[in-house]
Amino acid sequence: MTYSAGITGIGRYLPEKILTNHDLEKMVDTSDAWITERTGIKTRHIAAPEQATSDLAYEASLKALADAGAKPEELDMIIVATETPDYKYPSTACLLQAKLGAKNAACFDLSAGCSGFVYALGIGSQSIASGLYKKILIVGAETLSRILDWTDRNTCVLFGDGAGAAVVERVEEGYGVLSLDIGADGTGGEHLIQPAGGSRNPATHETVDAHGHTVHMDGQDVFKFAARKMPSASKKVLQKAGMSIEDVDLLVPHQANLRIIDNAVNRLKIDRDKVWINIDKYGNTSAACVPICLSEAQEAGRLKKGDNVILVAFGAGLTWAGALLKWAK
Ligand code: UT7
Numbered sequence: 001m002t003y004s005a006g007i008t009g010i011g012r013y014l015p016e017k018i019l020t021n022h023d024l025e026k027m028v029d030t031s032d033a034w035i036t037e038r039t040g041i042k043t044r045h046i047a048a049p050e051q052a053t054s055d056l057a058y059e060a061s062l063k064a065l066a067d068a069g070a071k072p073e074e075l076d077m078i079i080v081a082t083e084t085p086d087y088k089y090p091s092t093a094c095l096l097q098a099k100l101g102a103k104n105a106a107c108f109d110l111s112a113g114c115s116g117f118v119y120a121l122g123i124g125s126q127s128i129a130s131g132l133y134k135k136i137l138i139v140g141a142e143t144l145s146r147i148l149d150w151t152d153r154n155t156c157v158l159f160g161d162g163a164g165a166a167v168v169e170r171v172e173e174g175y176g177v178l179s180l181d182i183g184a185d186g187t188g189g190e191h192l193i194q195p196a197g198g199s200r201n202p203a204t205h206e207t208v209d210a211h212g213h214t215v216h217m218d219g220q221d222v223f224k225f226a227a228r229k230m231p232s233a234s235k236k237v238l239q240k241a242g243m244s245i246e247d248v249d250l251l252v253p254h255q256a257n258l259r260i261i262d263n264a265v266n267r268l269k270i271d272r273d274k275v276w277i278n279i280d281k282y283g284n285t286s287a288a289c290v291p292i293c294l295s296e297a298q299e300a301g302r303l304k305k306g307d308n309v310i311l312v313a314f315g316a317g318l319t320w321a322g323a324l325l326k327w328a329k
Contacts, residue, residue, distance in 0.1 A: 005128035006176020006328035007121075009070060009167035011063025012295035013056050014045040014282065021157070028153040035157050040258025044160025044283035047143045052086040054095040056163035057141035060291070061100060064137065067298075068167035072102035076133035079124060080109050081116025081140045081287040083194070083316060084147055096139065105137070113192065113315025114254050116140055116287035117164065118182070118323050121311070124168045125177040125323075139165040140287035147194055149214035158256070159215070160283035164291020171328035175306075179240035181233045181322040188318035191221040226260045226314045231267040233322030234312050241324050245270050247308050249327075250297060254313035255279035255289040264312075276302070286315065303327050 020043050021032035035041055047056060057080055065072060078100075080093040093107035112119040117140035124136040141163035148156045196212025197203050207213065230253055238244060245268055253261050258279055265272050276293045285292060290311050297303050307327040314320045 002129045003131060003170045004173050004176045005125040005168055006171035006325060007166045007294070008169050008171065008329055009064045009066070009068025010165070010291060010295045010298055011060045011067055012162065012164045012292045013059035013063070014162045014292070015047040015051060015056065017046045017048060018043050019046050024157050027150060028156060030153045030157055038259070039158060040279045041158065041283045042280045045162055046145045047161040051143070053082055053084050053141045053143045053163075054086050054092045054099065056143065056161065057092060057096050057139045057165065058099045060141065060163040060165040061096060061137055061139060064165035064167050068169070070135060070167050072100040073104055074135045075102040075105040075137050077124065077127060077136045078102060078105045078107045079120040079136070079138045081112065081120045081138070082109055082142055083111060083113060083116070083286055084143045085109055092141065102137070112319045112321070113317050114256065114284070114286045114289065115313040115315045115317070115319040115321040117290045118311050118313050118321035119319070121166070121168065121177065121323055122180045122182045122321065128168060128170055134169060136168045137165060138168055139163060140289070140291050142286045142288050144215070144286060147214050149211045152211070152214070154219060155215050155217055158284050160285050162282055162285040162288040162292055164288050164295055166291055166294070175326045175328035177323055177325050179237040179324045181236035181240070182320075184317045184319045185225070186317065188221065188225060191218045191225070191318060192316040222318070223257065223260060225318050226256060227263045229314045229320040230254070230260065230264040230312050233320050234264070234268055234310050237310060237322045237324040243308065243324070248274060248310055249307035250302060250309045251275045252290055252293045252297065252309065252311045254315070255282065255293065256284045289313070305329060
């Protein structure tokens, strides 16, 4: 027996503090002009010192649950996609479960870089389609500000903190997730890596002195991967569902660089008005980008029942993930 599974509630949370490009000019050798031209980013949000990833996830989850009219006890599973968990263990999903009082939910974190939320949607929707579960919470949440090297202009200007959450459950037949294209190319792992703190390079004074616990990235290699994978994953999900780009009402791409988004728009030949872009406000919030966009799009009245929506992302791994949904609410 298979069931249609889709998103029935969505929410987002951005911490209050805003860091502008002009603020960054005072911290590293950069300029508002360079950041704006090369990335499209103007501002990003930064978590307060007492806030960790599960706190951001909690705020977004409350909104998603309210939007779906769901109670925490009804959740069968919680997946938190993150590269910045509160701790190595327990999982951020378990911490979130405790905060929500979602005592009936199985919980785990998912590590797929910026593709994490769409990976989680893939796993979550299939768990519902199979009949295993009925109601799932999927979250993309990050406090990247905690793992940035604030002396490295190549990376510190790019990222921000935030969270987005979605309730996934059975929906009317023919609605919800129609197709998925989820994959990875592990040979590119070193291009985007936090090299220290795991079993390869456990934390030592030396790893801390060498900034090994921060984001290390070969920007151009990741850029090339993204330029290929965002269009190809979008085309694959359309092909699997027997649709073409003209059928798409909204494209929600991962927000890493405006030039990567523009490249995808050109290659896909999609009307730019159909693409949700908020990178100027939030920068790259990794796994949180896609659900934050979805939440904004819903609030702006850009998601109507029956709309065909593509979610597409790429990230550390290297990973990619695309999903085509017929919006179900
Ligand atoms: O979610 C996945 C995460 N990551 C990504 O998606 C990143 C993908 N890559 C990118 O978005 C771009 O490659 C970057 C934005 C990271 C870099 O842009 P780029 O056009 O590839 O610049 P570049 O690395 O080729 O650097 C060009 C110049 C260099 O100076 P020189 O060597 O030409 O003198 C950099 O040192 O720009 C310099 N530069 C900066 N200058 C001012 C690099 N970062 C900055 C900065 N401010 N923040």
